Structures are given as C-alpha cells and as structure tokens.
Amino acid sequence: MSQVAVIDYGMGNLRSVHKAIEHVANGATVVVTADPAQVLAADRVVFPGQGAMPDCMRELDARGLRPAVLEAARSKPFLGICIGQQMLFEHSEEGNVPGLGIFRGEVRHFPSERMVAADGARLKVPHMGWNEVWQKQAHPLWANIPDGARFYYVHSYYVDPADPALVAATTDYGIPFTGAVAQDNIFAVQFHPEKSAQAGLQLMSNFMSWKP
Amino acid sequence: MLAKRIIPCLDVSAGRVVKGVNFVELRDAGDPVEVARRYDEQGADEITFLDITASSDDRNIILHVVEQVAEQVFIPLTVGGGVRTVDDVRRLLNAGADKVSINTAAVNNPQVVAEASGKVGSQCIVVAIDAKQVAPGKWEVFTHGGRNRTGLDAVEWACRVASLGAGEILLTSMDRDGTKNGFDLGLTRAVSDAVAIPVIASGGVGSLEHLADGVTLGRADAVLAASIFHFGDHTVREAKALMRARGIEVRL
Numbered sequence: 001m002s003q004v005a006v007i008d009y010g011m012g013n014l015r016s017v018h019k020a021i022e023h024v025a026n027g028a029t030v031v032v033t034a035d036p037a038q039v040l041a042a043d044r045v046v047f048p049g050q051g052a053m054p055d056c057m058r059e060l061d062a063r064g065l066r067p068a069v070l071e072a073a074r075s076k077p078f079l080g081i082c083i084g085q086q087m088l089f090e091h092s093e094e095g096n097v098p099g100l101g102i103f104r105g106e107v108r109h110f111p112s113e114r115m116v117a118a119d120g121a122r123l124k125v126p127h128m129g130w131n132e133v134w135q136k137q138a139h140p141l142w143a144n145i146p147d148g149a150r151f152y153y154v155h156s157y158y159v160d161p162a163d164p165a166l167v168a169a170t171t172d173y174g175i176p177f178t179g180a181v182a183q184d185n186i187f188a189v190q191f192h193p194e195k196s197a198q199a200g201l202q203l204m205s206n207f208m209s210w211k212p
Numbered sequence: 213m214l215a216k217r218i219i220p221c222l223d224v225s226a227g228r229v230v231k232g233v234n235f236v237e238l239r240d241a242g243d244p245v246e247v248a249r250r251y252d253e254q255g256a257d258e259i260t261f262l263d264i265t266a267s268s269d270d271r272n273i274i275l276h277v278v279e280q281v282a283e284q285v286f287i288p289l290t291v292g293g294g295v296r297t298v299d300d301v302r303r304l305l306n307a308g309a310d311k312v313s314i315n316t317a318a319v320n321n322p323q324v325v326a327e328a329s330g331k332v333g334s335q336c337i338v339v340a341i342d343a344k345q346v347a348p349g350k351w352e353v354f355t356h357g358g359r360n361r362t363g364l365d366a367v368e369w370a371c372r373v374a375s376l377g378a379g380e381i382l383l384t385s386m387d388r389d390g391t392k393n394g395f396d397l398g399l400t401r402a403v404s405d406a407v408a409i410p411v412i413a414s415g416g417v418g419s420l421e422h423l424a425d426g427v428t429l430g431r432a433d434a435v436l437a438a439s440i441f442h443f444g445d446h447t448v449r450e451a452k453a454l455m456r457a458r459g460i461e462v463r464l
Contacts, residue, residue, distance in 0.1 A: 015308045019283045051333040112408075123214075124410045124433055126335055126379055130215045130257055130463040150215060150463045152288060154335045154379075173214060195288050195310060197252065 002028040004208070005042035007069065007084075009034060009059045011051045017081065020194035021046065024205035036068035044208070045072040047188075049083025053107065053157070054095030056083050066100070073102050073186055079207050080188030085181065086159055088188055094157050103181065104162035114174040123174045128154045133169045133179050133191065141168075141187050141206045149199045151179075151191035158190055185212040215463040216427045217257035217434035218451050219290075219412060220441045222247055225264050227273040231442050241442060248281045248289075251441070254448035256287065257463060260313075260382075260436060263293030275307040282308025292340055292382070301328045305336060313338035313382055316355045319362050319369075322376055329377030338412075339373040340382040341366060343399055351399050358386035366399065367406050374407045381407060382436065385415040392418025392439075400430030412436050420446055420454040427460050 004021060008014055014032050022030045031038060039045060047069060049056050060066055072078055073088070080088055089099045092107035099107065115123040130150040135142050158177040161167060168187065169180035180189045187207065193200035222229050224244055231241040241247070248259050259281075263274040271294060278291055291304045292313030301312045318325050318339050329337045342358060343351040343366035351366035370381055383403050385396035395413045404411040413432035417423060417440050426435040440446055452462040 013305045013308065015279075015306070016282055016286070016310070019308075020286050023286070050335070115408075117213075121431060122405075122408065124408060126409070127214065128335070128380065128410050129217050129433070132213065153214075154288075156334075195286060197287050201286060 002043045003041070004028050004030045004044045004046060005039045006030065006032045006046045006048065007034075007039055007065060008032045009056065009063050009065055011049060011056050011059055011083075013050075014048055016194045017046060017048045020201060021204055021208070024201055024208055026205075026208060028208060034063050034065065036065055039065070039068040039072055042072070042076065044077045044079075046079045046081065047072075047084035047087070048081045049087060051083065052094060053083055053086055053092045053099070054097045056087060057097055057099065060087070070100065070102070073100075076185060077207065077210050077212055078186045078188075079204075080186065081194070082155060082190060082192060085188035085190055086157060088181075088186070089159050089161070092157065102186070103166060103183070105166075106160050107157050108160050109157050110174060116174065126154055126156045127173045130196075131171045131173060131191075133171055135169050136167045137182065139168055139182050139187070140210050141182070141203055143202075143206050145199055145202050145206075151189075151193065151196040151199055153179075153191045155190055213461045215257070215461050216432075216455065217412075218423065218448055218455075218462070219258045219260050219434055219436040220251045220256050220448060221260040221262060221414070221436050221438045223264050223438065224261050224274060224277060226267070226270045227277055230264070231439070244277045245280050245284060248285045251448060252285045252287055255452055255464065256448045257434070258288040258290060259285070260290040260292065263291065265294070275303060278304060278307040278309050290338060292338070296324075298324065298328045298331055301332060301336070305332060311336050311338050311380070313340045315340040315342065318373060319353065319355055319364065322372065325373050325376040325378055329379065334377050334379035337378050338380045338382050339378040340384065341370060341373075341403075342384045342386050344386045345396065345399070349398065349402070351402070354386055358389075367402050370403045370407050374409050378409060380410045380412065382412045382414060388416025389414075391416050394418060394422040395426045395430055395432075395435075397425060397430045400426060400432050404431040404433070410434065420451050423451050424455050424458045424460060427455065428458065
C-alpha cells in the first residue's frame with residue numbers, strides 16, 4: 001500500500017497537514033515522521049514548515065534529516081509547503097542563512113517601500129489571508145483548480161527563483177511574488193493548502209495521484 | 213488582491229458553543245464541530261474560538277474541541293481565552309489551532325508576547341486588545357471584560373505588542389461590544405493606521421453594513437462578529453455579497 005511521509009523536524013504542529021492529507025489520501029497511509037529511513041521508504045513526501053527559517057534549518061540538521069530530504073527531493077513526488085518551500089532555495093534574508101540549495105535563488109522579505117495598495121492604503125506584513133494564485137504553467141497539481149483561485153497565505157518572506165522557468169504561480173501583494181514553484185518531481189507552495197478549504201484539498205488530492 | 217476576511221467568533225464553555233443573551237443567560241448553541249463546519253460551508257475565512265469556561269477543571273476540554281475541529285474543518289482556526297503562558301500557546305497549537313490569542317497575560321507580562329512569538333513564530337500570535345474611549349481620540353486598554361483599567365493607551369499598546377512580535381491584533385471596543393451599534397471606527401482606524409501588522413475589528417456589529425464599514429472606514433484587515441451570525445440573522449455568504457457590492461475584495 002502506498003505511503004506518504006510528512007517530515008517532522010520539530011518546528012510546530014503538523015496535525016493540520018496530516019489530517020488534510022488523510023482527508024484526500026484515498027487509502028494511502030500517512031505518517032508524520034522524523035525518521036530518515038521512513039522518509040526514504042515512503043512513496044511520496046510532504047515537507048512542511050513554519051516559524052523562522054534559521055530555526056527550521058537548524059532543527060532539520062539536528063535530526064539528521066538533510067540527506068533524506070535531499071534524496072526524496074531528487075527521486076519522489078515531493079510537496080514543499082511554506083518554509084518547506086523556502087528551504088529548497090540557496091539562501092534566506094531571514095537570519096541570513098543558507099538553505100538546502102536545491103533551487104538557485106534567494107528568499108526575500110517583502111520590501112516595505114512597496115507595501116502600498118492601489119488606493120494608497122498600507123499593506124500589512126505578514127501577508128495574511130486569502131489571495132489569488134495565478135497559474136504560470138500547466139501542471140497536474142492545478143487540475144480542477146481555477147486560475148486565480150484563492151489560497152490562504154501567512155508569511156513575511158517569499159522565494160525569488162534565479163530561473164524564471166521554475167515559477168508555477170504568482171500572487172500580487174504590493175509586488176508580484178512567486179507563490180509556487182515546480183520542477184520535475186518537486187512542487188512547492190508558499191501558501192497553506194491544508195488551510196485553504198476546497199482549493200487546498202483539491203491541490204493535495206492532485207498531489208496524491210501525481211505521477212511525475 | 214488580498215481579500216478582507218470575515219471571522220465568526222464562537223464562545224465555547226466546557227466543550228459546547230454557548231450564546232449569551234444580554235450577557236446574562238448562556239444558552240447551549242450546539243456542538244463546536246457542527247457549528248464550525250456550518251460556518252466553513254458559508255464561506256467563513258477563519259474561525260475564532262473564545263474559551264469562556266469558568267471552572268479551571270474544565271479548561272483542558274478546549275484542547276479536545278480544537279483537535280476535533282482541526283480534523284474536519286480546513287480553514288484557519290484561532291483560539292483565545294485564558295491563555296497565560298508559552299506552554300498554553302504550545303498546547304493549543306499542538307491540538308490544531310493555527311493562531312492563539314493572548315489578552316490579559318500580555319498586559320500583565322508583555323514579555324510573554326516576545327517569548328511566544330520567538331518560540332512559535334509571529335504568525336501564530338494574536339494579541340487581543342479590549343479598549344474603551346476615555347477622551348476624544350483617546351482609548352485605554354481594559355482587562356477582565358472591561359472592568360479593570362490598565363492605564364495603557366490602546367494605540368501605543370498596539371504598537372508595543374507589534375514590536376514585541378505579535379503577528380496580528382484583535383481589537384475589541386468595550387463601548388460597542390454587545391450594542392449592535394457598529395464598530396468604534398475611530399478606534400479601529402487609529403490602531404490600523406498605527407501598526408504594520410493586520411488588525412481584526414471586533415465589538416458592536418449589528419448589521420452587514422457595519423462589517424463593510426469596519427473595512428472601508430475603519431481600515432481593518434478583517435472583521436469579527438458573533439451574534440449576527442449565531443442567531444441566524446445573517447449568513448457569512450450574505451455578508452460577503454454585501455461587501456463585494458460595496459467594492460470590497462472578498463473570497464466568494
């Protein structure tokens with residue numbers, strides 16, 4: 001039977017991610033695990049994250065999970081969420097730390113001088129709430145999700161890929177920023193599909209049946 | 213564009229949703245999971261639970277409520293009421309809450325805001341501020357349901373908790389709470405203009421127009437209401453239709 005591993009490196013609650021995937025698992029087993037062997041044995045891997053990226057990187061290494069994450073990102077259907085997306089990149093402005101470097105590019109803070117709405121109102125940071133996700137490439141994970149569907153975001157940093165071909169979606173908040181990236185077996189999102197009602201469940205259901 | 217959020221608030225006591233009638237009589241209003249699911253179906257953008265359990269013996273019941281709701285309702289969940297320590301915050305997050313709101317404990321010990329946001333991230337920490345007008349253009353922070361003065365200026369306090377690491381402010385006008393006369397728009401706007409983090413307006417909603425006013429005139433990022441939705445006067449969907457008709461960006 002097919003198994004999905006949600007990687008747990010001790011940075012907060014994974015219950016919502018776990019339950020949302022279980023909701024669409026269609027018979028697959030979902031395990032939340034800090035065990036590298038269990039990550040390597042899984043058929044699919046979800047790499048979530050919350051909090052600050054320096055803490056996330058430190059905790060990931062403290063548990064010896066880096067090699068398993070790199071291997072899973074090379075070989076299995078792999079879904080990164082929030083900080084789990086940011087960590088795939090080379091470097092973050094948050095705490096000035098290196099990431100895993102799977103993708104070239106920088107994780108940046110929203111530029112305060114650009115945080116102004118069209119009507120002159122101040123745009124608040126963190127970017128918190130439901131915003132439109134504009135699909136930039138056709139992808140199996142967008143199946144049955146309308147272009148511009150709203151997903152739930154909560155973040156102050158966003159990824160800025162060096163290679164524009166990685167961009168799978170953008171969202172506008174003062175500036176257009178990258179909301180999702182995709183390459184081969186990796187799909188990674190800044191928003192929280194596990195908190196995005198129907199659209200989020202659809203994306204996770206698409207991930208469960210994805211054959212990259 | 214980012215949508216303005218509508219957040220129904222549920223009072224929970226000993227594991228059941230309760231409705232206050234004129235703050236005296238508490239009526240059982242159902243199972244939290246059922247009520248949360250109904251609001252999700254109506255298009256609520258988030259749900260807030262306020263734990264008003266009186267007995268300390270029953271305080272852990274809220275954890276089970278949060279666990280059950282988080283298993284079945286896939287929108288953000290905020291929980292507040294009686295949160296004192298970073299351990300309280302952790303327990304609620306581990307049960308499945310996405311955000312935890314801190315009120316009196318932040319006034320008593322502002323460092324709890326810094327400590328909690330440092331441990332679990334600003335995005336999980338909401339500071340609830342209860343304010344009353346004390347002079348034209350001046351509002352003071354109160355605790356204990358508006359009974360205790362703190363001497364803190366509401367706008368200055370909002371800036372302080374934002375700098376300590378709060379990710380959001382839940383701002384309630386104690387003058388308006390329960391009146392159905394609409395938000396205190398002066399207060400809402402003063403705080404919203406002063407801080408760089410999102411502000412949720414609360415207290416006084418009696419009509420759908422009040423919700424829209426909170427966004428357009430109060431410049432709130434989100435609006436919270438309880439009774440207008442509980443008693444079946446209006447649905448979240450109706451609120452969003454009216455807000456959209458007034459040119460406000462909402463998730464439909």
